[in-house]
Each structure stands twice: as C-alpha cells, then as structure tokens.
Amino acid sequence: MPSRRTEAHEVQAAIAAYKTRDSISNCFLLPAEIERICDVDACRIVAGVRNLFILERKESCTRIHYIINDSEERFPFETNLPLMLEILYRGKDNCPANAIDYWLREGFHENLIRDNLTASYTSIPTFTGNNQISVGTALSPEDAEFAHSLFDNLFDPYSSDRMTLAQVRELTDNGQILIARLNGNPVGALHHYLIGKCAWIGHVGVDGDARGKGAGAALVADFIKHYNTQGISRFSLWVQAQNTPACAMYNRFGFRYAGKSTLSLIKI
Amino acid sequence: MEKLLKLLSEIRPDVDFTAETELIDDGILDSMDVVSIISEIDDVFDVQIRITELDPENFNSAEAIWNLIQKLKK
Numbered sequence: 001m002p003s004r005r006t007e008a009h010e011v012q013a014a015i016a017a018y019k020t021r022d023s024i025s026n027c028f029l030l031p032a033e034i035e036r037i038c039d040v041d042a043c044r045i046v047a048g049v050r051n052l053f054i055l056e057r058k059e060s061c062t063r064i065h066y067i068i069n070d071s072e073e074r075f076p077f078e079t080n081l082p083l084m085l086e087i088l089y090r091g092k093d094n095c096p097a098n099a100i101d102y103w104l105r106e107g108f109h110e111n112l113i114r115d116n117l118t119a120s121y122t123s124i125p126t127f128t129g130n131n132q133i134s135v136g137t138a139l140s141p142e143d144a145e146f147a148h149s150l151f152d153n154l155f156d157p158y159s160s161d162r163m164t165l166a167q168v169r170e171l172t173d174n175g176q177i178l179i180a181r182l183n184g185n186p187v188g189a190l191h192h193y194l195i196g197k198c199a200w201i202g203h204v205g206v207d208g209d210a211r212g213k214g215a216g217a218a219l220v221a222d223f224i225k226h227y228n229t230q231g232i233s234r235f236s237l238w239v240q241a242q243n244t245p246a247c248a249m250y251n252r253f254g255f256r257y258a259g260k261s262t263l264s265l266i267k268i
Numbered sequence: 269m270e271k272l273l274k275l276l277s278e279i280r281p282d283v284d285f286t287a288e289t290e291l292i293d294d295g296i297l298d299s300m301d302v303v304s305i306i307s308e309i310d311d312v313f314d315v316q317i318r319i320t321e322l323d324p325e326n327f328n329s330a331e332a333i334w335n336l337i338q339k340l341k342k
Contacts, residue, residue, distance in 0.1 A: 016318055021310060027303075028303045029299065030299045030302060033299060090279065118282045120282075194295070196290070196293050196294035196295025197290070197294040197295060197296075198294060198296060258280065258282045259279065259282070260301075
C-alpha cells in the first residue's frame, strides 16, 4: 500500500473527478463506508491519468475499487502482496466482459461467483430436520475457536470477509454465532447480523464429515426463527453460485435471487 | 412515477417499492443498489446525482426518490 494516509474527503473528491456515465467501475463506496475505511487507515488512492483505483487493506489481501475510463491505461500499482477485486453486476448473465478483460490482462484470474439471495417470512416456516442435530447460540471460548477454525478452513481467504479469532470471539460475546451439534459434537457454525430490519447470514459452514446430514439446514432454520420471533421478516445472504447443494437448500427455504452477483478476481 | 417504479423493480425485483418506506433505514437497499439507482436515474431522467452529495434519506422510498428527481430537474 502507498504510505501516505488518505482522508475521506480526498477519496470522495477523486471519485467525483473520475467517475462518468461511461466509466467501467466497481466503486460502490458510499460516504459512510469511505469514512469507515479511512478512519482505520485502510484506504489509499492510486490515480492514473484517466483511471482511478482505491485500495482497501483487508485482513489477508488488498481490495481494489476501480473507475476505468481508458481500458488501454495500465493499472499503475506494483506489489507482491495479494490483490483482489469484485465485479458487481445485475442478472446472472450480465457480468461485464470489458471489466474482466481489463483485469485478466493485468494478470488477475477469475475466482468465485456469488449471488445475492433474499427471502421474506411473515411467520416462522416449518422445518423438520435430523433430530440428532441440535442448534444453539455459541457461548464458550471453545465454541468461538471451533467457529473460527471452521470459517478459516472453508472460506476462500481472498474473496470473502476473513475473520480473526478475536473478531469471532467478539461475535460470540454478542450472540451472533450459532453452533450446530451432531450427537453433541460441534459440526457447523453460522454467523449472523442485522442491518436495519434485514437479517443477514455472514458466514455459514459445516464440517466435511458431517455434510449431507441436515446441519446447514438446521442452522438456517434456527437463524430464521431467531429473527422472526423478534419481528424481522426480511432475510438476505450471499452464496457461492458454484455451491449447488447450498443454493438448493436456500431455495427450499424460499430464498430467491435478488438480481445481483459478484465475480471476484485475484492476483496472488 | 411509473417509469421510476419500473426502473426500481428492474434493479431489485424482490422489493415492493410501492409499499416500502424505509428502504435504507431498514437495510433493504445496499450501496450497490443505491449506486445502480443513481446511475439508472441519470440515464433515464437525465439528472445527475453526485455520490458525494448523496443523502440516504432521499432513497428511503420511491416517493422520496421521485421528489429528488423533480428537485434536480428544476
């Protein structure tokens, strides 16, 4: 990352200066998000002649938000550290080829496609699961360590929001981690949060040996019940489009495609 | 207004824009939705909303977005 600290007003001014109606861009940063990443000194601007790149330092890589006005102008930043970006697009077949081409020419390669799914419930859906599986809120340090280890092993470190053990411990303290147990042993975990009146699944995973036994569905059912009893009726999540068992499960719960997807590209 | 509702439902087909009045505050629209709406409004209604001038309150309902468009057209 370039060393000079970047202030939020500089980022906003740069976006205003570079972004036009015809720009190729994945820059969906709103003022509050810009403030947040600048406040923790995780943001840098790399400005070309006609293209602008905003670098956001993440736990395991640097994320690029781009505004490209000249596809012949090269990405002007060299680093040995992992780089990633997400191309956000509407409709499963509408991923912009010009943006992909630009980044492939820069040595990036395609990684994961994720789809946004949403569901609404006015009452708690009925769910009949495996009675050997129980779900409860994570309480102990061991639960937090299990959830952290599971998420760390299952999720791509560059394309999803990787969490530290300290972050998972804090989420556990806040009651935001559910644990699924098969015959009393932890086999799955789900991280959830609320934005406004919409409940989100942040991370969910099931240990390899326990897959196909209903632990994932039991976690999702408990997540829905947890929020529905608080009067929350809207639910949302991002799922890897390649993960067809997970997509089918969410479909059975009534989740539907919300019209937007992301393709991540990485350079490591 | 019909043109706006059509535009909005194309961006978020899962949302009832005639009924929701807290689109931002309730977490129904995210930043990608808001930037997409701005971009489409720019194209369809020929008004320019700069992201730096963005006020989330203007995006809490279809009516609020409509009022913003009318204001920018003047």
